[in-house]
Amino acid sequence: MPVRDLTVIGNVGDDTDVAGLHVSPDLDTVLYTLTGEIDSERGWGLRDDSSVALERARSLGADAWFWLGDRDIGLHMARTQWMGAGIPLSTVTQRLTAALGFPDRLLPCTDDRLRTLIDTPSGEIDFQTYYVRHQHRDRVIGLRFDGAEQSIPAPGVIDAVARAAAILIAPSNPLISIGPILAVPGVREALRDRSAPCVAVSPIVGGAAVRGPAAEMMRSLGHEASPIGLAELYAELIDVMVIDHADASTALDLERRGLSAVVTDTIMRDHEARQHLATVALGAAGILVQG
Amino acid sequence: MPVRDLTVIGNVGDDTDVAGLHVSPDLDTVLYTLTGEIDSERGWGLRDDSSVALERARSLGADAWFWLGDRDIGLHMARTQWMGAGIPLSTVTQRLTAALGFPDRLLPCTDDRLRTLIDTPSGEIDFQTYYVRHQHRDRVIGLRFDGAEQSIPAPGVIDAVARAAAILIAPSNPLISIGPILAVPGVREALRDRSAPCVAVSPIVGGAAVRGPAAEMMRSLGHEASPIGLAELYAELIDVMVIDHADASTALDLERRGLSAVVTDTIMRDHEARQHLATVALGAAGILVQG
Secondary structure (H helix, E strand, C coil), X not given: CCCCCCEEEECCCCCEEECCEEECHHHHHHHHHHHCCECCCCCCCECCCCCHHHHHHHHCCCCCCCCCCHHHHHHHHHHHHHHHCCCCHHHXXXXXXXXXXXXXXXXXXXXXXXXXXXXXXXXXXXXXHHHHHCCCCCCCCEEEEECCCCCCECCCHHHHHHHCCCEEXXXXXXXXXXXXXXXXXCHHHHHHCCCCCEEEECCEECCEECCCXXXXXXHHCXXXXXXXXXXXXXXXXXCEEEEEHHHHHHHHHHHHCCCEEEEECCCCCCHHHHHHHHHHHHHHCCCCCCC | CCCCXXXXXXXXXXXXXXXXXXXXXXXXXXHHHHHCCECCCCXXXXXXXXXXXXXXXXXXXXXXXXXXXXXXXXXXXXXXXXXXXXXXXXXXXXXXXXXXXXXXXXXXCECCCCEEEEEECCEEEEHHHHHHHCCCCXXXXXXXEECHHHCXXXXXXXXXXXXXXXXXXXXXXXXXXXXHHHXXXXXXXXXXXCCCCEEEEXXXXXXXXXXXXXXXXXXXXXXXXXXXXXXHHCCCCCCEEEEEHHHHHHHHHHHHXXXXXXXXXXXXXXXXXXXXXXXXXXXXXCCCCCC
């Protein structure tokens, strides 16, 4: 019988301070998704959360453009209090996952301060200003992962990559969601030196991102917005790419580059589609998922 | 017709950081009291506030001993955001009073960081740990106003004292509520050099504080817990003391020390009693309040 043994390594480049609260949007989205608490319509935040605190802040004139629900704020308060007491983000995350009955391991890529900064024609801005406040409308002319060079991987990260039976890179933005993780010294090397097969699911389908600004950003930074562009960004890091039927024509080119290509329906419309994609992706890594 | 022109100078020595949020308990209690939003049963916080965020934080294992309601958190978020942007506390407070339709001027004694530290037999602790977490049970063997020496009065504080038609020291703890205000260099001097009469209402009635640890604290720091002890603490700073009938026997002694004593009912049981006390106190300063 297969034992569920999953480690999720999450991005912290979009972590931010909202009115003094330490918010980790990517870790929280993983957490809320895997505990089933997520507001699946929006894709972030908690289902049926109230917003008493935020509405009060707004009524007092605060420029509260980062949405925070009340239960969400409670989690950020717990995290901020613990981090203020010197507890590393990975330990804090472990406490949160334990309290929420999260069944798997969730690791921030690093416990150190790493922030994604976005260079635009009107200057460099922090990630959440770009993504939430400006609704990712700015043209991206550069990226910087502030603090990455001095950071070290959080405990367990390198080990998880080295000992995995299979490695999966989710259909995330390769530049701003996966990029900050790879920017932590040692992580890219661990992935390059992997012993397990690594499967990436392409977030680009027919030249567009399923969600978010990945396609425009890839193009504006000189990459092709396609599985081929993704393969170049992930050169040496992956063995298999799962692509959508819409991109079936790129399969031959991917194989020429030494990758296996698996063509399937990659749009996660509903729970069944998500399960199908996970099964195909893990199957491509040689892992048999029992239904 | 008398024009209402009131400036309240508030203590910031009990300001604290709760999970990253800047909380100013004394300023907020004044604010909520004078806007009528206060939970008058408890004497702090907002009436009918929910506590979704705090309960969530607790359910995740946070040691959330400082009670914060959701609407309260909204105000702290606005304040923390503005202060994080470098806006001084006095300007932040002005924004909050304007947004809440607060009719008077509320000034923090200083915009600088000033924190009351309590020395106890088991070591020095911060104010909120003493007051809220330990429910002021520790014996107080010393007080320190950290940052006071380097602080300067907030804009308007010295002017308000110098230009007032009457000055009133509320029936607050002289050591930890009024003391930090007087510890800001220049404030004690401005009060000593006042041109208006200054009236203090005694918070000690019959050897006990109406509320809080004032009496024990005065005794443990070598003062008499009585209007006489208060007169010594306020030497040179006041002209009149309003005392309760229970302390009528101290009137002669106060007058021997050059103070006028006004004996009345000082227990603020209800709105009428509060109005009565205010009328008597202002009357003692020569201000006629029209009913």
